[in-house]
Amino acid sequence: MDGKTIYFLGKLAASNRKLAAEAVRRCGGKVAQELTPKVQIVVVGEGDILAQNWNLWNDQLDAATRDAFESGSLEIVSETFFWDQYGNSQKNDHLSKISKIPKTCYTLSMLAELTGVPISVIRQLQKQQLIVPVRQIHRLSYFDVESILPLKIVRNMFDAGLPTNTAIDRLRKIKRNFPTGRRQIDVQVNGRNVVLVTEKGLINQDGQYYFSFLADDEEDKSVFVTQREPLEILESVLEPLPEPNNVETIYKTAWLLESAGNLQGAIDLYRATLAAGNPNPQIHFQIAELLYRLGDLTAARERYFMAIELDETFVEARANLGCVLAELGNDELAAAAFRGALKYHPDYAEVRFHLGMLLKRVGLTEEANEHFRIFLELMPDSPWAEQIS
Numbered sequence: 001m002d003g004k005t006i007y008f009l010g011k012l013a014a015s016n017r018k019l020a021a022e023a024v025r026r027c028g029g030k031v032a033q034e035l036t037p038k039v040q041i042v043v044v045g046e047g048d049i050l051a052q053n054w055n056l057w058n059d060q061l062d063a064a065t066r067d068a069f070e071s072g073s074l075e076i077v078s079e080t081f082f083w084d085q086y087g088n089s090q091k092n093d094h095l096s097k098i099s100k101i102p103k104t105c106y107t108l109s110m111l112a113e114l115t116g117v118p119i120s121v122i123r124q125l126q127k128q129q130l131i132v133p134v135r136q137i138h139r140l141s142y143f144d145v146e147s148i149l150p151l152k153i154v155r156n157m158f159d160a161g162l163p164t165n166t167a168i169d170r171l172r173k174i175k176r177n178f179p180t181g182r183r184q185i186d187v188q189v190n191g192r193n194v195v196l197v198t199e200k201g202l203i204n205q206d207g208q209y210y211f212s213f214l215a216d217d218e219e220d221k222s223v224f225v226t227q228r229e230p231l232e233i234l235e236s237v238l239e240p241l242p243e244p245n246n247v248e249t250i251y252k253t254a255w256l257l258e259s260a261g262n263l264q265g266a267i268d269l270y271r272a273t274l275a276a277g278n279p280n281p282q283i284h285f286q287i288a289e290l291l292y293r294l295g296d297l298t299a300a301r302e303r304y305f306m307a308i309e310l311d312e313t314f315v316e317a318r319a320n321l322g323c324v325l326a327e328l329g330n331d332e333l334a335a336a337a338f339r340g341a342l343k344y345h346p347d348y349a350e351v352r353f354h355l356g357m358l359l360k361r362v363g364l365t366e367e368a369n370e371h372f373r374i375f376l377e378l379m380p381d382s383p384w385a386e387q388i389s
Contacts, residue, residue, distance in 0.1 A: 007032045007039040009060060011047025012079060013145075035065060041075045043082045046145050056149070057156035070173070080146040104379055105135060105142040107316075107350055114383065115151040120293065121164060122151065124259055130171055138313040138344055139282070165259070247277035263290045281310035285317050297324050308340075315341040319351050326354075331362055349378040356388065 006024050008017055008031070021031040032039050042065070048054050057066070061076075068074035108126070112119040125131045126141065131150055133141035150171055157167035254269035270287050274280065288303035304321035307314050322337035338355040341348055356371035372388040379385075 003028060003030075004040045005030045005032050005038050006041050006043060007035050008043050008045060009035070010045035010054075012045040013047045035062070037064065037068070039065075039074065041077060041082075042069075044076065044078055044149055046079045046148075054152070055156050055159065057153050058160060076149075078146040078149045080144055104381060105144050106147075107140060107142060110350060111143060111147065111151060115148060116155050117151050117158075120258070120289075121154070121168070124168060125150070125154070125171070127255065128168070128172065130168075138315045139311070140316045140345065140348070164261075247273055250276055251283075258286075258290065263294055266290055267294075279310055281307040281314050281317070284310065285314065285320075288317070288320065292320075292324065297328055300324055301328065313344045315345045315348055315351075318344075319348065319354070322351070322354060322358075326358055331358060334358060347378055349375050349382075352378065353384060353388070 006029050008020060012020055024031050035042070042061075044056065054060075061069075065074065069076050106114065108119055108122050111117070111122055122131070126133070131143060131147040134144050135142040154167050154171055157170065158164075162170070250269055250273045254266045254273060257263075257269060258266035267287055267290050270283050270290075274283055284303045284307040288300045288307065291297075291300040291303060301321065301324050304317050304324065307317040308321065311317075318337050318341035322334045322341070325331075325334035325337055335355060335358055338351050338358070341351045342355070345351075352371045352375040356368045356375065359365075359368035359371065375388070376382070376385060
């Protein structure tokens with residue numbers, strides 16, 4: 001941090017501005033009182049980041065700052081990253097204490113509710129490693145508040161009228177100017193935590209690399225005319241022509257179709273992936289997600305069941321199954337699905353909330369309140385707390 005000029009933007013969550021400025025000065029940095037061309041690092045405070053009307057990209061940053069960031073002459077970092085990075089690397093008691101403050105983590109569906117970015121878009125950002133989970137338990141990815149910053153920028157771009165593919169492409173370009181110091185993921189397998197760090201990318205709990213199809217210098221092929229047939233897409237985007245049983249090729253093309261909004265075409269190719277390879281619970285889950293988006297709840301229910309049959313610890317599939325069953329009016333089965341998820345992951349806060357709401361609705365108030373109590377212990381600062389008070 002020696003010699004660098006820092007500007008704190010917005011309300012800080014882990015410290016007040018006076019203590020934060022003193023910590024920076026002790027590490028040899030300078031704190032600017034206003035956003036000027038001399039600023040080298042903008043630290044986005046997380047006290048206001050979840051506010052629905054908080055528009056970072058268009059309201060908080062002027063055009064010159066946005067240009068400096070996109071050109072790479074300025075860093076924009078989240079408060080979480082800043083304290084973690086400098087608290088762990090500098091001999092400073094105050095920084096170290098701040099960096100060790102417990103942080104709330106969010107699932108993909110929680111991020112979708114908090115930021116207003118559709119969960120399908122957030123999954124695309126995860127696949128392209130534009131957001132990276134900090135923890136994974138039974139296939140369920142958890143993200144810390146650091147991931148909210150790029151999602152808020154995407155939301156701001158949507159609000160400004162940019163289409164989805166354009167916003168993602170622009171985020172990919174500006175993401176190159178975000179710091180990359182935190183590249184590890186904590187994967188929990190059979191109750192054991194294993195932190196996996198690899199130069200090739202992230203590894204899931206099955207030992208498989210996450211599909212990551214778009215390198216920084218690779219052409220973005222996700223913008224198609226969505227009416228085109230899946231086979232036509234398969235033949236046009238891949239050279240040489242793919243082998244019929246090449247599972248990764250078919251999966252890649254299915255994902256590209258999904259990114260383009262051709263949900264039925266994506267479903268057809270995900271099914272082809274299953275036909276070409278071994279049964280895969282993750283593929284069944286993705287088909288279920290798309291069927292749900294198409295409004296076919298009954299078919300989505302069956303695919304969630306298939307995913308769980310292949311992997312009984314697939315807690316996100318159990319949670320989503322519970323939500324689908326509740327929408328279909330099968331409250332008892334929905335409660336059973338939620339309880340099944342909690343059996344494997346008792347700290348699944350989202351499921352505690354959904355099960356509590358279901359039990360409250362059917363009159364089981366005492367049991368509902370117990371789930372709400374645990375939910376508030378897991379997420380004491382949750383924006384959903386007012387719904388259960």
